[in-house]
Amino acid sequence: MSGYEDTDRERWAAEPEKLSSRTDFERDRARVLHSASLRRLAAKTQVVSPGSDDFVRNRLTHSLEVAQVGRELGKALGCDPDVVDAACLAHDLGHPPFGHNGEEALDKIAEDIGGFEGNAQTLRLLTRLEAKAAHPDGRPAGLNLTRASLDAATKYPWPRSPAHPRKFGVYADDTDVFGWLRAGARDEQRCLEAQVMDFADDVAYCVHDVEDAIVGGWLEPWRVLDVPSERRRFAELTRSWYVPDVEIDEILETLDRLRHCSFWVDVYDGRRSALAALKDMTSQLIGRFSEDAQRLTHEAYGGGRLTRYAADLCVPRGTRLEVAVLKGLAATYVMTARDRAEAYGDQRALVEELVELLRGRAPEALEPTFREDWKDAPDDDARLRVVVDQVASLTDASAYLLHSRLRT
Known part of the structure; x- marks a missing residue:
């Protein structure tokens, strides 16, 4: 049993049958992989501008890493791996130049026409702007992905509203395709594949942004761990940005728990052995977070195949806190670094x-x-x-x- 219905494989614009051994979902993944929008991500900011350092991630390498994490976790839960892979590859397609800095600028410009949001822009690309397919009347249909893959790529399945002023997944003039892809969905519930994509995104960027920050010399792990003023600054920013309902002491306890893991790297000197140790740390962290989510989800729903709206991804609270702590490290030492303020304004x-x-x-x-x-x-x-x-x-x-x- 596949866990997917015929309606999950439907496309917004009807297409003739293709003589191919590929599944509909494999074709979805290929369409995203070969899209011009995905190629452009190679020259779009992740955290540090592309070209400023040969080591740091750009939006494309980040998306490939998200796809690897998401594909494996989704497959372990029973999701079709190509649905999750396509969603992970597509999740950042709508981000503009200069990362979240560019997103904020465009949102201000577009305030009176519904704003700008990278995830809503992703839906617009997948269903309208990226050239691949068209409706019989000539209207563009974007990549014309299946309903399951489009739904999986929708991180925020709701329009902009007073309840959702900043994070939303569809503009007003894209509500027709949004209504189509959400057929059968329950209110604002995300399908399991979208939840896996979102968690894989968090895992990949929190771990890899810290790795980039250490290699780039912006973050010295011992400093935030051992200097009281730095610990406080980091904890306050992490709480403000990511976990406002968590006390400072618990954030610092979570940081110390990570530090006491056998694979944690406190000192990095740039030698090959140090880089290998750092790479091992990132691998161990990804495995730790993914295995925690897989275990708890299977405990909650049993060991059967889980797809679409049959389950929600269950992530232990401690795991979410560890992810938030790593995101906080990158935010403190890279994203809010004082020497970047002028560049952001420009x-x-x-x-x-x-x-x-x-x-x-x-x-x-x-x-x-x-x-x-x-x-x-x-x-x-x-x-x-x-x-x-x-x-x-x-x-x-x-x-x-x-x-x-x-x-x-």
Whole structure:
């Protein structure tokens, strides 16, 4: 038994039968893997800008790592591994240049037209902007993934509202496909595959961002562990950003619990042996977190195959705290580092000016695909959304180049 119904394999736009040994879900994964949007992630910021260091992750390498973590965890629970893999590969497609910094700038610009959110933009790419398929009337259907894969890629299955002002998964003009992919879903419940993708995202980036920070010299593990003022600063930021309902003392206890693991690296000197030890630490942490979630989920639902809405992913509270602590380390020593504040401000200003320049010179200054969308747009709000779509599609480098070209 596959655990998936025929409705899970349906596509938004009907397609002719293909003579192939591949499953519908294998085809979904291939479509994401070969998409232009996935390739662009190689030049988009994860935490540190691409090109600033040969070691650090970019959005593409991060997505590949999320897919590896998610595929293995999903398979262990009984999910179709290609559904989870496709969702993990797709989960960051909608992120704009300059990472969350660019996302905040576009959200401010688009405030009066429904805002900007990377996950809502991902749905827009998968179902509209990425060229692959079309409806019989010519409307674009994006990659035209199956219902199961689209639902798995939807981290926040709800529109923007007073209850969800910042994190949401669909814009107002994409609600038709959203309604289609959520057929049979219960209110705002996420399918199990989406929960696995989301947890794999957290695991991959918290572990690998700490690894990048240590190798890059931004984080010296002993410092935050042994210097009281640093411990307090780290704990307060971690609590503010990630676990506001947890006391400072418990955050520090969790940090100390990780430190006492046999694989924890306190000192890194750049030698090959030190790098090997650090790599072992990241591997051990990923295994620790994934095995904890797998064990607790199977304890809650039994050992059978779990898919779609048959179960929720169960993650021990202590595991979630350990993940939050690692995220807090990266936030404290990389994302909020004082020497990055000026660069962040420059990036936001560039995004804002780029939108204004494109609006003033549209449609000629737009890329051909977005030029067509501009001409079909019914009003100024829709035209602004087209400009935002184009800016969001840019890489860090192409944003700089386009900005420079439009200013001359």
